[in-house]
Amino acid sequence: MLQSPAPLLLVYGCNVVLPAVLLAIQLTVQPKGGLLRAHESPRPRSALAHRYRKSSKLQPLHYSTAHLIATGGTAEVYLAMSHNTGELICVKQLAAGYTDADWALMESDVATLRQLSHPNIVQYLGTDRAEQFTILLEYVSGGSIAQLLAQFGAFEDAVAQHYTLQATRGLEYLHSKGIIHRDIKGANILVSDKGEVKLTDFGCAATKPQGFGALGTVLWMAPEVCREEHYQASCDIWSLGCTVLQMVTNELPWAERQFEHYV
Numbered sequence: 001m002l003q004s005p006a007p008l009l010l011v012y013g014c015n016v017v018l019p020a021v022l023l024a025i026q027l028t029v030q031p032k033g034g035l036l037r038a039h040e041s042p043r044p045r046s047a048l049a050h051r052y053r054k055s056s057k058l059q060p061l062h063y064s065t066a067h068l069i070a071t072g073g074t075a076e077v078y079l080a081m082s083h084n085t086g087e088l089i090c091v092k093q094l095a096a097g098y099t100d101a102d103w104a105l106m107e108s109d110v111a112t113l114r115q116l117s118h119p120n121i122v123q124y125l126g127t128d129r130a131e132q133f134t135i136l137l138e139y140v141s142g143g144s145i146a147q148l149l150a151q152f153g154a155f156e157d158a159v160a161q162h163y164t165l166q167a168t169r170g171l172e173y174l175h176s177k178g179i180i181h182r183d184i185k186g187a188n189i190l191v192s193d194k195g196e197v198k199l200t201d202f203g204c205a206a207t208k209p210q211g212f213g214a215l216g217t218v219l220w221m222a223p224e225v226c227r228e229e230h231y232q233a234s235c236d237i238w239s240l241g242c243t244v245l246q247m248v249t250n251e252l253p254w255a256e257r258q259f260e261h262y263v
Contacts, residue, residue, distance in 0.1 A: 061082075061084065061126050061128055061136065062082070062083035062084060063080045063081060063082050063083060063084075063089065063091065063128075063136065064080060064081050064083065065078045065079075065080045065091055066078060066079040066080060066081070067079055069090070069143070070143070070144070070147075071095070072095075072187070072201070074094065074095060074098060074102040074105055074106070074203070075092050075093060075094055075095055075102075075106065076092070076093055076094075076095050077090050077091070077092050077093075078090065078091050078093070079139065080136075082125075082136075087139070088139040088141075089125060089136055089137065089138065089139050090136070090137040090138065090139045090140075091128075091134050091135070091136055091137075092106075092109075092134065092135040092136075092137060093132055093133065093134050093135075094106060094132065094133050103133065105203035105204070106133055106135065106203060108202065108203050108204070108205060109135060109201065109202045109203040109205075110124070110127055110135060112179060112202035112205040113135070113137075113202055115177060115179070116173075116174070116177065116179075116202075118169075118170060118173040118174075119169075119196070119198075120166050120167065120169045120170030120173070120196075120197055120198055120199060121170050121173065121174065121198055121199050121200075122137055122138050122140060122190060122198045122199065122200040123137065123138035124136075124137060124138075125137060125138065137200070138198070140190035140191065140192050140196075140198055140200075141192055141193045142190065142191035142192050142193050142195075143190065143191065144186060144187050144188070144189060144190055144191070144200075145163065145186035145187075145189045145190075145191060145243070145246075145247060146185070146186035146187040146246075147187075148191060149186060149246065149247065149250050153250050154247070154248055154249055154250035155247045155248060157248060159247075160244055160247040160248050162195060163189070163191065163195075163197050163247065164240065164243075164244055164247075166196065166197035167184075167189055167197050167199065167240055167243075168240070170197070170198070170199040171184075171199070171233075171236055171237075171240065174199070174236075175233040175236070178207055179202075179205050179206070179207060180205065180206045180207075180231075180232070180233050180235065180236055181199065181202065181204070181205055181236050181239075182204040182205060182206055182235065182236070182239075183201060183203070183204040183205075183217055183220070183239070184199070184220060184236050184239035184240050184243060185217055185220040185239060185242070185243055185246075186243050186246050186247070187201075188200055188201040189243065220238075220239040220242045220243065220253060221235070221238075221239065242254075
């Protein structure tokens with residue numbers, strides 16, 4: 001039976017560009033824990049979160065919300081302006097009709113984001129619970145890879161390589177913190193107007209070696225996750241491989257299955 005990450009380079013066949021894209025960025029996988037490693041050092045992180053948190057110590061968080069910019073299975077994301085810094089930010093709120101399980105995913109998102117600080121992971125700026133459960137996040141102007149594919153079609157190999165390399169940096173950092181994302185896909189990878197990639201949506205994240213239960217989006221899940229077997233951080237590598245295929249073909253992985261389901 002298939003087991004990630006080895007089938008990543010085989011399952012789609014030699015006539016698909018996925019193997020070339022992944023090999024071109026010179027990835028290695030550490031045998032223990034499935035840590036994904038890229039051979040370049042990340043750039044220094046933005047000072048946005050530092051400035052925001054510094055100003056927040058002097059006054060309560062103040063922001064105004066504008067229009068809706070993204071929706072997901074459990075949440076809605078709005079563009080907003082921070083009155084602490086004058087910068088554009090995102091506010092993520094539970095969608096109407098949310099369940100206790102949706103609330104738990106948001107709590108998990110916050111718990112994970114509080115631990116993270118990396119240029120390839122969206123920056124957490126705070127939480128507002130005054131009226132409804134709201135997470136304040138760095139604004140990434142280009143939207144998600146899924147949105148870019150819908151607008152511009154399949155990416156050239158060089159673009160897919162550029163985005164994938166940055167995603168591996170984010171995953172390397174995440175795995176070094178003992179965290180498995182468990183929902184890597186185009187909709188959860190953001191791109192700035194300068195082509196900077198940032199992982200987002202950590203509601204499904206788990207701490208290693210906790211690795212049981214199917215949680216995430218089925219078409220991007222590693223086989224062992226679908227089977228609810230024990231799994232490691234390498235399941236994120238499988239999901240990233242499916243995302244690379246999505247980038248270079250502009251089709252969902254396993255598109256012939258004609259379904260997409262969030263567990």
